[in-house]
Amino acid sequence: MTGLQIAQAIESTPLAVEIARSSWLFPLLETLHVLAIALVVGSIALLDIRLLGLGGMRRTVAEMMRSVLPWVWSAFVMAAICGALLFSSKATAYYVNLPFRFKFACLILAAANMLAFHYSGDVARWESRPPPVRARTAAAISLVLWISIVAAGRWIGFTT
Protein backbone atom coordinates (compact mmCIF):
# COMPACT_ATOMS: atom_id res chain seq x y z
CA MET A 1 0.00 0.00 0.00
CA THR A 2 1.53 3.37 -0.99
CA GLY A 3 1.65 6.41 1.25
CA LEU A 4 -0.99 8.10 -0.87
CA GLN A 5 -3.30 5.08 -0.56
CA ILE A 6 -2.86 5.15 3.22
CA ALA A 7 -3.69 8.86 3.18
CA GLN A 8 -6.82 8.15 1.12
CA ALA A 9 -7.86 5.43 3.58
CA ILE A 10 -7.37 7.82 6.52
CA GLU A 11 -9.36 10.54 4.76
CA SER A 12 -12.23 8.09 4.20
CA THR A 13 -12.70 7.23 7.88
CA PRO A 14 -15.99 8.44 9.43
CA LEU A 15 -14.19 10.79 11.87
CA ALA A 16 -12.11 12.37 9.09
CA VAL A 17 -15.17 12.81 6.90
CA GLU A 18 -17.05 14.44 9.79
CA ILE A 19 -14.16 16.86 10.50
CA ALA A 20 -13.98 17.83 6.82
CA ARG A 21 -17.77 18.22 6.55
CA SER A 22 -18.39 20.10 9.78
CA SER A 23 -18.42 23.91 9.76
CA TRP A 24 -17.07 24.18 13.32
CA LEU A 25 -14.98 21.07 14.03
CA PHE A 26 -12.02 21.93 11.78
CA PRO A 27 -11.77 25.56 13.06
CA LEU A 28 -12.03 24.27 16.66
CA LEU A 29 -9.27 21.70 16.15
CA GLU A 30 -7.14 24.27 14.35
CA THR A 31 -7.59 26.74 17.23
CA LEU A 32 -6.61 24.10 19.80
CA HIS A 33 -3.65 23.13 17.61
CA VAL A 34 -2.45 26.75 17.37
CA LEU A 35 -2.90 27.25 21.13
CA ALA A 36 -0.92 24.10 21.89
CA ILE A 37 1.82 25.08 19.42
CA ALA A 38 1.96 28.55 21.01
CA LEU A 39 2.57 26.97 24.43
CA VAL A 40 5.16 24.54 23.07
CA VAL A 41 7.09 27.07 21.01
CA GLY A 42 6.87 29.87 23.58
CA SER A 43 7.99 27.64 26.46
CA ILE A 44 10.84 26.15 24.47
CA ALA A 45 11.86 29.63 23.30
CA LEU A 46 12.12 30.79 26.93
CA LEU A 47 14.33 27.81 27.77
CA ASP A 48 16.43 28.21 24.61
CA ILE A 49 16.96 31.92 25.23
CA ARG A 50 18.18 31.04 28.75
CA LEU A 51 20.51 28.33 27.40
CA LEU A 52 21.88 30.76 24.83
CA GLY A 53 22.65 33.16 27.66
CA LEU A 54 20.53 35.90 26.06
CA GLY A 55 18.06 36.42 28.92
CA GLY A 56 16.42 35.06 32.06
CA MET A 57 19.85 34.56 33.63
CA ARG A 58 18.45 35.14 37.13
CA ARG A 59 16.84 31.72 36.94
CA THR A 60 18.85 28.54 36.85
CA VAL A 61 18.44 26.11 33.96
CA ALA A 62 17.07 23.55 36.41
CA GLU A 63 14.39 26.02 37.62
CA MET A 64 13.41 26.86 34.05
CA MET A 65 13.16 23.21 33.12
CA ARG A 66 10.90 22.56 36.13
CA SER A 67 8.69 25.51 35.11
CA VAL A 68 8.65 24.86 31.39
CA LEU A 69 8.90 21.14 30.64
CA PRO A 70 5.52 20.07 32.08
CA TRP A 71 3.86 22.62 29.79
CA VAL A 72 5.94 21.56 26.80
CA TRP A 73 5.19 17.86 26.97
CA SER A 74 1.48 18.33 27.71
CA ALA A 75 1.02 20.91 24.99
CA PHE A 76 3.07 18.80 22.54
CA VAL A 77 0.72 15.85 23.07
CA MET A 78 -2.32 18.10 22.57
CA ALA A 79 -0.79 19.60 19.41
CA ALA A 80 -0.01 16.12 18.09
CA ILE A 81 -3.56 14.85 18.67
CA CYS A 82 -5.15 17.92 17.09
CA GLY A 83 -2.63 17.82 14.26
CA ALA A 84 -3.40 14.17 13.54
CA LEU A 85 -7.14 14.89 13.43
CA LEU A 86 -6.60 17.90 11.16
CA PHE A 87 -4.36 15.82 8.91
CA SER A 88 -6.97 13.08 8.66
CA SER A 89 -9.58 15.46 7.26
CA LYS A 90 -7.42 16.38 4.22
CA ALA A 91 -4.87 13.59 4.32
CA THR A 92 -4.25 13.33 0.58
CA ALA A 93 -3.79 17.09 0.16
CA TYR A 94 -1.40 17.32 3.11
CA TYR A 95 0.47 14.17 2.07
CA VAL A 96 1.61 15.76 -1.21
CA ASN A 97 2.13 19.22 0.30
CA LEU A 98 5.83 20.19 0.50
CA PRO A 99 5.52 22.63 3.43
CA PHE A 100 3.68 19.92 5.37
CA ARG A 101 6.43 17.38 4.68
CA PHE A 102 9.06 19.93 5.70
CA LYS A 103 7.13 20.73 8.91
CA PHE A 104 6.86 17.05 9.78
CA ALA A 105 10.59 16.48 9.17
CA CYS A 106 11.44 19.47 11.41
CA LEU A 107 9.05 18.14 14.08
CA ILE A 108 10.86 14.80 14.16
CA LEU A 109 14.23 16.56 14.43
CA ALA A 110 12.91 18.92 17.13
CA ALA A 111 11.50 16.04 19.15
CA ALA A 112 14.82 14.18 18.86
CA ASN A 113 16.67 17.34 19.96
CA MET A 114 14.27 17.72 22.94
CA LEU A 115 14.77 14.09 23.99
CA ALA A 116 18.55 14.33 23.63
CA PHE A 117 18.55 17.45 25.81
CA HIS A 118 16.14 15.95 28.37
CA TYR A 119 18.26 12.82 28.86
CA SER A 120 21.68 14.42 28.51
CA GLY A 121 22.22 14.49 32.31
CA ASP A 122 24.35 17.61 31.86
CA VAL A 123 22.00 20.12 33.51
CA ALA A 124 24.36 20.97 36.37
CA ARG A 125 27.13 21.85 33.93
CA TRP A 126 24.75 24.05 31.90
CA GLU A 127 24.45 26.55 34.79
CA SER A 128 27.86 28.01 34.00
CA ARG A 129 28.10 31.51 32.57
CA PRO A 130 28.30 31.61 29.71
CA PRO A 131 26.55 28.29 29.16
CA PRO A 132 28.76 25.63 27.52
CA VAL A 133 28.97 25.43 23.73
CA ARG A 134 26.96 22.18 23.67
CA ALA A 135 24.05 23.80 25.49
CA ARG A 136 24.08 26.84 23.24
CA THR A 137 24.27 24.65 20.13
CA ALA A 138 21.30 22.55 21.27
CA ALA A 139 19.32 25.72 22.02
CA ALA A 140 20.16 27.32 18.68
CA ILE A 141 19.18 24.17 16.77
CA SER A 142 15.96 23.99 18.77
CA LEU A 143 15.04 27.62 18.01
CA VAL A 144 15.77 27.25 14.29
CA LEU A 145 13.69 24.06 14.09
CA TRP A 146 10.69 25.48 15.94
CA ILE A 147 10.75 28.72 13.94
CA SER A 148 10.82 26.55 10.80
CA ILE A 149 7.89 24.48 12.08
CA VAL A 150 5.76 27.58 12.64
CA ALA A 151 6.76 29.08 9.29
CA ALA A 152 6.03 25.83 7.43
CA GLY A 153 2.75 25.51 9.29
CA ARG A 154 1.75 28.95 8.05
CA TRP A 155 2.79 28.10 4.50
CA ILE A 156 0.56 25.01 4.52
CA GLY A 157 -2.43 27.30 4.78
CA PHE A 158 -1.34 29.16 1.66
CA THR A 159 -0.54 26.07 -0.42
CA THR A 160 -3.50 23.72 0.21
Add this chain to the structure above:
Amino acid sequence: MLKHFCDWLADTSLSLLLSGTEWFVPAIQTIHILTLSVVVSVLAMLGFHLLRPARTSPPLNSSVTTYVPWVWVCLVILFVTGALLTITEPARELLNTAFRLKMLLVGVLIAMTAVLWSTVRRNGNYWTQNARRRLLGKAFAISLFVVCIGIVAAGRLIAYV
Protein backbone atom coordinates in the same frame (compact mmCIF):
# COMPACT_ATOMS: atom_id res chain seq x y z
CA MET B 1 -16.89 55.29 7.54
CA LEU B 2 -14.62 52.43 8.56
CA LYS B 3 -15.32 50.74 5.22
CA HIS B 4 -14.24 53.90 3.41
CA PHE B 5 -11.07 53.98 5.50
CA CYS B 6 -10.39 50.32 4.62
CA ASP B 7 -10.93 51.04 0.92
CA TRP B 8 -8.60 54.04 1.10
CA LEU B 9 -5.93 52.07 2.98
CA ALA B 10 -6.14 49.16 0.54
CA ASP B 11 -5.47 51.61 -2.33
CA THR B 12 -2.30 53.06 -0.80
CA SER B 13 0.98 52.17 -2.51
CA LEU B 14 2.27 50.49 0.67
CA SER B 15 -0.77 48.23 0.91
CA LEU B 16 -0.59 47.35 -2.79
CA LEU B 17 3.12 46.58 -2.50
CA LEU B 18 2.68 44.35 0.55
CA SER B 19 -0.40 42.53 -0.76
CA GLY B 20 1.36 41.93 -4.07
CA THR B 21 4.37 40.30 -2.40
CA GLU B 22 3.59 36.60 -2.15
CA TRP B 23 5.81 35.75 0.83
CA PHE B 24 5.05 38.83 2.92
CA VAL B 25 1.83 37.79 4.69
CA PRO B 26 3.03 34.27 5.67
CA ALA B 27 6.37 35.70 6.87
CA ILE B 28 4.76 38.42 9.01
CA GLN B 29 2.15 35.98 10.34
CA THR B 30 4.97 33.64 11.33
CA ILE B 31 6.70 36.41 13.32
CA HIS B 32 3.32 37.33 14.82
CA ILE B 33 2.61 33.74 15.92
CA LEU B 34 6.13 33.23 17.33
CA THR B 35 5.94 36.46 19.33
CA LEU B 36 2.43 35.65 20.56
CA SER B 37 3.75 32.23 21.63
CA VAL B 38 6.27 33.90 23.94
CA VAL B 39 3.58 36.15 25.45
CA VAL B 40 1.16 33.25 25.99
CA SER B 41 3.87 31.06 27.52
CA VAL B 42 5.16 33.76 29.88
CA LEU B 43 1.65 34.62 31.08
CA ALA B 44 0.77 30.92 31.41
CA MET B 45 3.88 30.43 33.54
CA LEU B 46 3.03 33.45 35.73
CA GLY B 47 -0.57 32.29 36.00
CA PHE B 48 0.67 28.90 37.14
CA HIS B 49 2.68 30.67 39.84
CA LEU B 50 -0.50 32.40 41.04
CA LEU B 51 -2.43 29.13 41.09
CA ARG B 52 0.19 27.32 43.17
CA PRO B 53 2.26 29.98 44.95
CA ALA B 54 3.62 27.69 47.66
CA ARG B 55 4.76 25.05 45.21
CA THR B 56 6.66 27.07 42.67
CA SER B 57 10.22 28.26 42.70
CA PRO B 58 11.57 30.89 42.27
CA PRO B 59 9.05 33.25 43.92
CA LEU B 60 6.45 35.08 41.84
CA ASN B 61 8.02 38.51 42.20
CA SER B 62 11.30 37.22 40.73
CA SER B 63 9.52 35.69 37.72
CA VAL B 64 7.39 38.81 37.17
CA THR B 65 10.44 41.07 37.33
CA THR B 66 12.32 38.83 34.89
CA TYR B 67 9.64 38.09 32.33
CA VAL B 68 7.03 40.85 32.21
CA PRO B 69 9.48 43.18 30.39
CA TRP B 70 9.69 40.48 27.70
CA VAL B 71 5.88 40.69 27.39
CA TRP B 72 6.08 44.45 26.84
CA VAL B 73 8.73 44.02 24.12
CA CYS B 74 6.70 41.26 22.47
CA LEU B 75 3.56 43.40 22.55
CA VAL B 76 5.41 46.11 20.60
CA ILE B 77 6.48 43.52 18.01
CA LEU B 78 2.91 42.20 17.87
CA PHE B 79 1.58 45.70 17.34
CA VAL B 80 4.01 46.32 14.46
CA THR B 81 3.36 42.97 12.75
CA GLY B 82 -0.36 43.30 13.36
CA ALA B 83 -0.36 46.80 11.85
CA LEU B 84 1.51 45.51 8.78
CA LEU B 85 -1.02 42.71 8.33
CA THR B 86 -3.87 45.21 8.70
CA ILE B 87 -2.31 47.57 6.14
CA THR B 88 -1.96 44.61 3.74
CA GLU B 89 -5.58 43.47 4.13
CA PRO B 90 -7.53 46.27 5.86
CA ALA B 91 -11.07 45.02 5.34
CA ARG B 92 -10.22 41.47 6.37
CA GLU B 93 -9.09 42.76 9.76
CA LEU B 94 -10.90 45.98 10.59
CA LEU B 95 -14.37 44.89 9.44
CA ASN B 96 -14.06 41.46 11.05
CA THR B 97 -15.93 40.71 14.30
CA ALA B 98 -13.33 38.18 15.41
CA PHE B 99 -10.57 40.76 14.92
CA ARG B 100 -12.45 43.32 17.01
CA LEU B 101 -12.98 40.76 19.76
CA LYS B 102 -9.27 39.93 19.62
CA MET B 103 -8.33 43.61 20.00
CA LEU B 104 -10.69 43.95 22.97
CA LEU B 105 -9.08 40.93 24.62
CA VAL B 106 -5.59 42.27 23.87
CA GLY B 107 -6.58 45.45 25.72
CA VAL B 108 -7.72 43.36 28.68
CA LEU B 109 -4.47 41.37 28.56
CA ILE B 110 -2.36 44.54 28.60
CA ALA B 111 -4.35 45.85 31.58
CA MET B 112 -4.01 42.56 33.47
CA THR B 113 -0.27 42.39 32.80
CA ALA B 114 0.07 45.99 34.04
CA VAL B 115 -1.85 45.09 37.21
CA LEU B 116 0.39 42.08 37.82
CA TRP B 117 3.52 44.16 37.23
CA SER B 118 2.51 47.08 39.43
CA THR B 119 1.19 44.97 42.33
CA VAL B 120 4.30 42.80 42.51
CA ARG B 121 6.65 45.77 42.13
CA ARG B 122 4.89 47.60 45.01
CA ASN B 123 4.71 44.55 47.23
CA GLY B 124 6.51 41.32 46.31
CA ASN B 125 4.10 39.34 48.49
CA TYR B 126 0.95 41.06 47.25
CA TRP B 127 -0.66 37.89 45.88
CA THR B 128 0.39 35.60 48.72
CA GLN B 129 0.20 37.63 51.94
CA ASN B 130 -3.15 36.21 53.11
CA ALA B 131 -5.83 33.69 52.12
CA ARG B 132 -8.01 36.34 50.45
CA ARG B 133 -5.13 37.52 48.24
CA ARG B 134 -4.22 33.95 47.34
CA LEU B 135 -7.82 33.31 46.26
CA LEU B 136 -7.81 36.56 44.28
CA GLY B 137 -4.57 35.41 42.66
CA LYS B 138 -6.15 32.13 41.55
CA ALA B 139 -9.13 34.00 40.05
CA PHE B 140 -6.72 36.39 38.33
CA ALA B 141 -4.72 33.47 36.92
CA ILE B 142 -7.81 31.71 35.54
CA SER B 143 -9.01 34.98 33.99
CA LEU B 144 -5.58 35.44 32.41
CA PHE B 145 -5.73 31.92 30.92
CA VAL B 146 -9.21 32.63 29.52
CA VAL B 147 -8.06 35.89 27.94
CA CYS B 148 -4.98 34.25 26.37
CA ILE B 149 -7.05 31.39 24.98
CA GLY B 150 -9.59 33.91 23.71
CA ILE B 151 -6.93 35.91 21.88
CA VAL B 152 -5.53 32.81 20.15
CA ALA B 153 -9.01 31.55 19.27
CA ALA B 154 -10.19 34.93 17.96
CA GLY B 155 -6.99 35.25 15.93
CA ARG B 156 -7.62 31.92 14.26
CA LEU B 157 -11.30 32.65 13.70
CA ILE B 158 -10.49 35.82 11.69
CA ALA B 159 -9.94 33.49 8.72
CA TYR B 160 -13.38 31.93 9.15
CA VAL B 161 -15.64 34.88 9.98
